[in-house]
Amino acid sequence: MVRVERVHKRYRNGPPVLAGVDLALTPGAPAVLAGGNGSGKSTLLRIVAGCALPTVGRVTGRPPVVGYLPDRFPAQLRLPADAYLRHLARIRGTPPDPGLLERFGFTGPRREPMARLSKGNAQKVGLAQALGAGVGLVVLDEPWAGLDVAAADTLADLLDEVAAEATVLVTDHTGRAARLPGARHLRLRDGRVEDAPAPAAAEPTVAIVLRCPEPEQVRHRLGVPGLVDGGRLHLRAAPTESDPLLFAALRLGCSVESVGPA
Amino acid sequence: MLGRVxxxxxxxxxxxxxxLADAVRSQRVVLPVVLQVAVLAVLFGGDPGRLPAPWGASVLTLYPVAAWLALTIAHTEDPVQRDVTVAAAGGVGPVAAGTLLVALAGDLGLAVLSVLWPVVVTPYPASPSIILTGLLAHLAAGATGTAVGLLCARPWIRRVGRSLLVGAVVVIATAxxxxxxxVGSTxxxxxxxxxxxxxxxxxxxxLLLAVLVTWASSVRARRD
Known part of the structure; x- marks a missing residue:
């Protein structure tokens, strides 16, 4: 069990970022840490992963093999992705897991410098190094950022698999972590961590763009919130309400410019 | 299996x-190496005189070159990338030690090149004792340069430009x-x-200086 005991962190000349965090993390299900911007989530994750020491307090029971994904995986190296993953596996003392990149649907060049990768592909390399074989503690800072839908689903599946044996701690702003089965939800507020209720998964919505002769009036007649921009009316609706809304808008003389996922 | 080999x-x-794999691919390590080779070519191109005296110039060159190399290798990774490596290595210690190993390997390579060059191209006698003197002298300058370079790099000085400036001042003042x-006494x-x-x-x-600086750097880096 990874135990975070009375951890305080203060950077030079700054206010305290963490003010007495107590946390016990166990394998079995991923732990999801929420908190506002600048609340200290990334600082806590760096301390749990072993990249930084707390000013006061300690972390005990950290397993020998740790996988860490920072908030934005930089990938500015001249090494190609394949070579980077081989080196990182050797540094961890675990066998490389070349199939992971394929599972994430990595489409970038494997033998060219990582600095040339797109943001999404770089993120997949970062995830592949963090989730490789033999890992005992996985710490992922905003792992869904920049991932396409298929890779985001793969990550959810992988976290479920990995969490069976390893301790998993993630942060997330995309809402994906809310749908992780059995996840434990935590919130960081005022430098302390508390258990939090699972956030409600966001309903999928449809974004509609209409071109109307009098958009302000149409918006009023339709009775829905929306944004007027030039001659266009931007609306959002639940999938079940989108058809009646479009029908009504067409009858009011609008033409549909686009309909798509929000 | 949750193990570590x-x-x-x-x-x-x-x-x-x-x-090393990343440094070799970047062009940043080429310049200091070229500088050392250029000095060797000029120094031993004409008639440098009897060994070991001419090595004084190549030793004095290797000092800043080694500092430059160590600094470059310490800055190979972006600080965030360094976090990933530290987590994978299980701590700052092995990462600092790995940085030192690469820098010292570079010093050794350049020292051997600097010692063998005049032995091969000049007609002056080079006994094993003279060769050993030259090798140790170059290693003294190389390891000192490595210590200075590591002390002027992250986590002590975060910006590469400022690192190079401070490193140059330290090297010139002490050489x-x-x-x-x-270095001076050598x-x-x-x-x-x-x-x-x-x-x-x-x-x-x-060598002791370089090891001490590496240890101090790993202690300092964990505070960030």
């Missing part, structure tokens, strides 16, 4: 291989003091035509 030494070597070990010993006994201590001291 090998201890801290194995991890440090793995980190060294990783940093021209003939009494100051390890150059003086070569000028006096001394044997290996005169440069063993400076070489050992330089």
């Amino acid at each position: 090998g201890g801290a030494g194995v991890t440090a070597v793995a980190v060294a291989r990783y940093l 021209v003091q003939p009494w100051l070990p390890p 150059v003086q010993a070569l000028a006096d035509g001394a044997g290996p006994g005169a440069v063993v201590l400076p070489a050992a001291l330089a």
